[in-house]
Amino acid sequence: MxxxxxxxxxxxxFWSTIESSAxxxxxxxxxLSRLTLGDADREMRDLFAGWCRAAxxxxxxxxxxxxxxxxDGLDNSLPPIxxxxxxxxxxxxxxxxxxxxxxxxxxxxxxxxxxxxxxxxPIVIVDWTNEEGARFSPPMVASGVFVGRYDVEWAHDLIxxxxxxxxxxxxxxxxxxxxxxxxxxxxxxxxxxxxxxxxLDAEKRQVGVVTGGYPSHGMRVMFRGETxxxxxxxxxxxxxxxxxxxxxxxxxxxxxxxxxxxxxKATGSRLAAWPNKPGILSxxxxxxxxxxxxxxxxxxxxxxxxxxxxxxxxxxxxxxxxVEDEWTWxxxxxxxxxxxxxxxxAVSQGWNWRDIQSQAGHDAYHMAMHCPSAMIFTPCKxxxxxxxxxxxxxxDFVAGLNMLLHAVVKRADR
Numbered sequence: 001m002x003x004x005x006x007x008x009x010x011x012x013x014f015w016s017t018i019e020s021s022a023x024x025x026x027x028x029x030x031x032l033s034r035l036t037l038g039d040a041d042r043e044m045r046d047l048f049a050g051w052c053r054a055a056x057x058x059x060x061x062x063x064x065x066x067x068x069x070x071x072d073g074l075d076n077s078l079p080p081i082x083x084x085x086x087x088x089x090x091x092x093x094x095x096x097x098x099x100x101x102x103x104x105x106x107x108x109x110x111x112x113x114x115x116x117x118x119x120x121x122p123i124v125i126v127d128w129t130n131e132e133g134a135r136f137s138p139p140m141v142a143s144g145v146f147v148g149r150y151d152v153e154w155a156h157d158l159i160x161x162x163x164x165x166x167x168x169x170x171x172x173x174x175x176x177x178x179x180x181x182x183x184x185x186x187x188x189x190x191x192x193x194x195x196x197x198x199x200l201d202a203e204k205r206q207v208g209v210v211t212g213g214y215p216s217h218g219m220r221v222m223f224r225g226e227t228x229x230x231x232x233x234x235x236x237x238x239x240x241x242x243x244x245x246x247x248x249x250x251x252x253x254x255x256x257x258x259x260x261x262x263x264x265k266a267t268g269s270r271l272a273a274w275p276n277k278p279g280i281l282s283x284x285x286x287x288x289x290x291x292x293x294x295x296x297x298x299x300x301x302x303x304x305x306x307x308x309x310x311x312x313x314x315x316x317x318x319x320x321x322x323v324e325d326e327w328t329w330x331x332x333x334x335x336x337x338x339x340x341x342x343x344x345x346a347v348s349q350g351w352n353w354r355d356i357q358s359q360a361g362h363d364a365y366h367m368a369m370h371c372p373s374a375m376i377f378t379p380c381k382x383x384x385x386x387x388x389x390x391x392x393x394x395x396d397f398v399a400g401l402n403m404l405l406h407a408v409v410k411r412a413d414r
Contacts, residue, residue: 003117003409005348009401010114014107015394020047021087021103022095031388032095036088036130037065037169044087045175048102048127055109057125061177063152064142065129065170068179071109073122073412079187081119081412082371083108083404084126084143084363090134094390096194096380100397102127104192108405119412121187128363129175135160137220137270137288138327143363145181147370152181161272186371188338188411191364192404193375194392198383199356207399208356208377209343213330213365214265217303218290220326221248221310225319228281237318238281242273244317245285251309252289255302264293264302265359286324294357296331303328329365330358335372338411342374345407351399376400 024047025040027033034040045067049059052069060068070080085101105125112119128146133139136158144150156167170176195201200208225239249268256266270288291302307323314321346353356377367373378400381391 003112003115007111007115007405009107009111009405011394011398011401013110014103014397014401017051017103017106018095018100021099025089028092028388030095031390032089032093033091034087034089034093035091035135036132037135037166037173039173041088042173042175045127048087051106052125055106055113057109060179061175062179062181063176064145064155064181065175065177066142066146066181067127069109069125071112071123073119075120076122078121079185080122080124081187081408082124082126082189082367083191083408084128084189085191085193086128086131086363088130088132088134090132090386092386092388093132094385094387096390096392097196097385098131098193100194100378101192104397104401104404107401108408111405112409117409119409120414121412123408123412131363136166138325139361140363140366142181143366146183147366148183149366149369183370188335189364189367189371189373190404190408191362191373191375192400193362193377194380194385195356195377195383196360196380196385200377200379201381201383203354204352205354205379206352207346207403208354209339209346210334210358210375210377211339211355212332212334213358214292214294215296215299215330216290216292216328216361217299217306218288218327219306219310220324221287222322222324223285223287223314223317223319224322225281225283225317227275227283230279230281233281239318240281241285241317241319242276242282244313244319244321245271245273245287247313247316248287248310249289251313252291252306255291255305255309259293259298259302262293262295262298264291264298266291266302266306292330292359329361333365333368334374335368338372338374341410342376342403342407345403346399349399349402349406351403353399376404
């Protein structure tokens with residue numbers, strides 16, 4: 001057997017890996033709760049690394065816990081092709097978000113093994129640590145360290161709500177590797193992902209060619225006040241951080257509605273107050289919010305409104321405010337040549353496709369800062385995601401898997 005235009009990925013084999021993954025870290029019925037660096041994450045990492053070795057890949061782990069499965073090429077002096085996504089999930093996550101992308105990379109390698117085809121350039125499959133940010137904030141932190149956006153020491157010091165330290169948890173589960181988390185020269189990065197939106201499913205499209213991402217701006221903010229009794233403390237003397245946080249998050253939601261007519265979105269996603277008990281005003285409140293819009297200028301306007309709302313909320317509650325972290329991603333970031341390569345595969349293979357923008361964050365956003373990068377979207381039922389009802393069937397991946405396979409081979413063999 002040899003690799004040709006008619007070569008296709010083994011859909012049933014790919015689906016079997018999805019089903020095996022779905023047994024590890026089960027959450028609500030049908031879903032997963034496989035948080036970063038927990039015991040279930042370790043079990044899934046072990047399984048994935050074993051699959052990689054069985055496929056003949058050399059497995060390496062860096063000091064952020066990223067797992068790399070490398071398949072040598074005919075000329076290993078050439079920069080490799082990377083295919084990646086993540087195996088961690090949200091606390092109420094689905095079985096496909098991120099996971100399908102990593103396992104699609106594995107299926108690309110297995111299909112090449114079946115065909116006996118060695119690409120000119122090496123191919124590396126990547127599982128990025130902590131894409132979701134569900135346990136350690138911010139999201140996409142390990143791919144961010146990889147491309148130099150964050151310092152590894154800073155990332156190792158991140159603290160989860162359960163008090164765990166990122167670096168200590170890496171040690172605990174045995175996935176703090178010796179390889180430095182630093183990107184070398186990379187020829188291209190590909191990421192397959194479920195759309196996490198309703199467009200492809202509603203239009204009955206088989207696949208989406210991702211042209212870019214909605215420009216997005218996020219903030220993690222700390223409000224600080226002072227504890228006091230809720231009964232005798234006069235209203236004009238109160239410094240209730242919980243109220244400051246609540247005012248800010250509702251103001252952010254109002255920003256989303258202000259710009260919703262042109263598909264703007266704003267989300268208050270976290271409010272963690274202390275002591276957060278009856279009878280006492282809260283001394284601190286950490287909040288996370290973000291805004292996004294297809295137009296980059298409008299997205300910046302929304303971000304400035306979000307920033308000003310934080311100061312206004314603090315003043316109204318008699319509290320101080322500190323912006324602890326900020327992030328920006330999205331825009332016209334994906335490589336035009338790679339996007340064209342993927343689009344050509346959609347056309348030549350005869351799939352029902354469309355161009356589409358990503359509205360969520362992905363590790364590919366960080367990778368696009370370092371090397372030519374592109375994404376492929378596959379449909380999911382009703383666009384439901386970050387929810388245990390997230391659902392796909394095997395047929396939803398046929399087009400994306402095979403487009404990924406052939407686009408990677410063309411790029412790797414050139």
